[in-house]
Amino acid sequence: xxxxxxxxxxxxxxxxxxxxxxxxxxxxxxxxxxxxxxxxxxxxxxxxxxxxxxxxxxxxxxxxxxxxxxxxxxxxxxxxxxxxxxxxxxxxxxxxxxxxxxxxxxxxxxxxxxxxxxxxxxxxxxxxxxxxxxxxxxxxxxxxxxxxxxxxxxxxxxxxxxxxxxxxxxxxxxxxxxxxxxxxxxxxxxxxxxxxxxxxxxxxxxxxxxxxxxxxxxxxxxxxxxxxxxxxxxxxxxxxxxxxxxxxxxxxxxxxxxxxxxxxxxxxxxxxxxxxxxxxxxxxxxxxxxxxxxxxxxxxxxxxxxxxxxxxxxxxxxxxxxxxxxxxxxxxxxxxxxxxxxxxxxxxxxxxxxxxxxxxxxxxxx
Amino acid sequence: xxxxxxxxxxxxxxxxxxxxxxxxxxxxxxxxxxxxxxxxxxxxxxxxxxxxxxxxxxxxxxxxxxxxxxxxxxxxxxxxxxxxxxxxxxxxxxxxxxxxxxxxxxxxxxxxxxxxxxxxxxxxxxxxxxxxxxxxxxxxxxxxxxxxxxxxxxxxxxxxxxxxxxxxxxxxxxxxxxxxxxxxxxxxxxxxxxxxxxxxxxxxxxxxxx
Numbered sequence: 001x002x003x004x005x006x007x008x009x010x011x012x013x014x015x016x017x018x019x020x021x022x023x024x025x026x027x028x029x030x031x032x033x034x035x036x037x038x039x040x041x042x043x044x045x046x047x048x049x050x051x052x053x054x055x056x057x058x059x060x061x062x063x064x065x066x067x068x069x070x071x072x073x074x075x076x077x078x079x080x081x082x083x084x085x086x087x088x089x090x091x092x093x094x095x096x097x098x099x100x101x102x103x104x105x106x107x108x109x110x111x112x113x114x115x116x117x118x119x120x121x122x123x124x125x126x127x128x129x130x131x132x133x134x135x136x137x138x139x140x141x142x143x144x145x146x147x148x149x150x151x152x153x154x155x156x157x158x159x160x161x162x163x164x165x166x167x168x169x170x171x172x173x174x175x176x177x178x179x180x181x182x183x184x185x186x187x188x189x190x191x192x193x194x195x196x197x198x199x200x201x202x203x204x205x206x207x208x209x210x211x212x213x214x215x216x217x218x219x220x221x222x223x224x225x226x227x228x229x230x231x232x233x234x235x236x237x238x239x240x241x242x243x244x245x246x247x248x249x250x251x252x253x254x255x256x257x258x259x260x261x262x263x264x265x266x267x268x269x270x271x272x273x274x275x276x277x278x279x280x281x282x283x284x285x286x287x288x289x290x291x292x293x294x295x296x297x298x299x300x301x302x303x304x305x306x307x308x309x310x311x312x313x314x315x316x317x318x319x320x321x322x323x324x325x326x327x328x329x330x331x332x333x334x335x336x337x338x339x340x341x342x343x344x345x346x347x348x349x350x351x352x353x354x355x356x357x358x359x360x361x362x363x364x365x366x
Numbered sequence: 367x368x369x370x371x372x373x374x375x376x377x378x379x380x381x382x383x384x385x386x387x388x389x390x391x392x393x394x395x396x397x398x399x400x401x402x403x404x405x406x407x408x409x410x411x412x413x414x415x416x417x418x419x420x421x422x423x424x425x426x427x428x429x430x431x432x433x434x435x436x437x438x439x440x441x442x443x444x445x446x447x448x449x450x451x452x453x454x455x456x457x458x459x460x461x462x463x464x465x466x467x468x469x470x471x472x473x474x475x476x477x478x479x480x481x482x483x484x485x486x487x488x489x490x491x492x493x494x495x496x497x498x499x500x501x502x503x504x505x506x507x508x509x510x511x512x513x514x515x516x517x518x519x520x521x522x523x524x525x526x527x528x529x530x531x532x533x534x535x536x537x538x539x540x541x542x543x544x545x546x547x548x549x550x551x552x553x554x555x556x557x558x559x560x561x562x563x564x565x566x567x568x569x570x571x572x573x574x575x576x
Contacts, residue, residue: 142557175556178455204560245557249451267558270431271449 010306011299015091015110017136018297022089022112025129030088030113032073038065040072047072047256047282050097054104066095071294074113075282080289085116105300111276113294115283120227123260123278124234126293130262130274131240133297138305140267143240144247145231148258148277150217150224151248154200157218158184158193168197173251177201193218200248207232210246231260256282260293266305273301311352314339318347319359331362371414371562374428374436376421380459380547384437385416387456391569413562425450425550434555435563440545441524445485450550453567457574459547461526463488465540468513471520473539482512483522492522492542510534 008016019029038055045051047069054066067073070092078086089112098105114126127145134141151172155165164187171179180201184194196217203210211232214225228246235241250263252275261277276295283292315335319328328343335341335357347356373388375381385398395409395416406417419427422442427433429448441463443452463485473479475498482503483489493500503518510530512518524545525531525538549570551563 140558144557175451175453177453179452204564265554265557267554270429270552270554272553 009303011108011302014137014297014302015108015299018110018133019089019091021132021136022129025087025125027087027089027112027114030070030074030090032067032070032077032090032092034066035064036067036073038063040076041065041068044072044256044282044285046253048096052097052104054095067092068094068096070094070109070111070296071113071279071282072286075115075286075288075292078115078288078290081116083117085114085118085122087114088112108299109296110299111294111296113292115292115294116290118278118291118293120230121234123293124231126276126295127231127260127262128235128238128240130264130276130295131235131243132238133295134243134264134266134274135240137273137297137302138266138268141243142265143244143262143274144250144265145228145244145260145262146246146248146250147224147228148251148254148261150214150221150228151200151251152254153221153224154196154217157220158189158197160184160187160189169251169254172201173249175201175204175249204247204249205245207241207244207246214246227260250277252277256285262295264295264297269301269304271301273298311354313342313351314354315341316347316351316353316356317341317343317359317362318356319343319345323359327363328359331359334362369413369559370408370410371435371559371566372433373414373416374419374424374433375416376424376437376439376547377418378421380421380439381418381437383458384456384547387458387570387573388414388416388566390573391566393566428550428552431552431554433552434559435549435551435566437547438550440543440548441485441488443548443550444491444543445487447487448550449553451553451556452548452550453563454549454571454574456547456549456570460545461524462544463522463542464525464538465492465520465522465542466510466513466525466531466536467520467539469535469537471513471539473519479520480518481520481522482509482518484509485522488542489522510536 038053041048041053053068055063058064070090074088091110093106094109095104095106112129114122131143134143155168160168164183167183168180180197184197199213203213211229217225232241232244235244250261252261256279257277258280259278263272264274265272274295274297278293280291283290317331317335332341332343375384393412393414395407395414398407398416406415408415421439424436424438425442425446425448428436428450437456439459479498479500480503481489481500482505484505486502486504489502503512505512509521509523512521513536514534520539522542528538531537556563
């Protein structure tokens, strides 16, 4: 595998490493068709990262879409089976609007889904694989972890109105303390409850720093704090606790997600590169009884990490009309054993190379 | 990226005030106070690098990670909705986003309201929340002239003192949202330069409380 690292792009390298990682934990590859009926996305529009989908009419008149997402297809095609777990991973291209340009983009995405009877161990396994995926991408990575049910428990306990809660969720996502405090004042929330909400906004960091502070949250939140603690224990066992930060600003769409949610970052990439969590609510919406947890890694972002190659080619091999084709071929063959080589009659102005040598010099060296 | 903390400041009077706040918080950069045409200033001792950018561009620099933190008006954040953390209300550069019209303007709900503005998204969100049908006219400047010439019924714009409006026989009809400068941070930088960003945040929060 490593012998090809020099040729593979960073995203290809990572894609291979992640595949073998997921495989080693018993996840099976999931291959899907490029298209999906548009109807699937209309019904679950908010689950998608962007609303827009490339559509076309199939030969039989059905409206089809180039898939903007993989999870929905996996859920749609799976069947509930008591006590069983479907463990799959995928490596697919999806089509979405990129935020800056307002044009469609092909995005290579890899990820895994675990659907069925989910227990604490499974959640820990998926979160561990997410943390490990980040480690494969970069030495400097962070996995932000939150528990949505714990956040809801704190907001419910504060006695906020539905509209107030929605506002707080969006402010929480921005770590916007002044916004949160304003909503609390508007709604006349008691001081103790305000302190609890404030804790959610400002608390950030390693589990050993954050977990003790969560003990002060309301009793309704404590079962979820205990779950977090247990999960951290499992991550520690896997040697991954050092990359985990507790961060309650991780707020994916509350209509689909519940429980443990997370987002991954690596140094040098300005946006999150991994996102995931439990999404039992999505399964309910799609009429399934099972539970689910999964995540996706946005491999297209890895381009930013790729180091620029120093040279276009290692060696330029110069030949002229006095060299026979056979002698040029012999020299190329010899040089190609140690690196890249290109045989030229003259050197183009923009080509960068380490060394330049003539056919006669190479062949005289024997 | 290097380990220095990159800070994007909005060019202009507000930016100078903001720099003074960073300085007061203990992150000074003497070279920035010299008069010259440089755009980037470093203080290796404090591990900070400041640069001046157009105020409406600060959020873009921060969102894309070219700056780790920056200071942007709430108007820009509402208009562009960048993926950043909004860590602190600096309580300076205060003004409001408002609807203004000619003094004798009477709103006729039967008609589509013509709205001229630089802030298309803010205007759209505001009128959608009211359920009002509007026709947006995007302008890049001198918004006040639109209702006078009959280009629009009302304008949505930033109002600081209201002098410009008054001089043009316009008045504020409705305040949409109060605006002030906010300290914003790139989401990834917040993780990897956390100690430094948190310490700036804590000191600036303390200063703005005083």
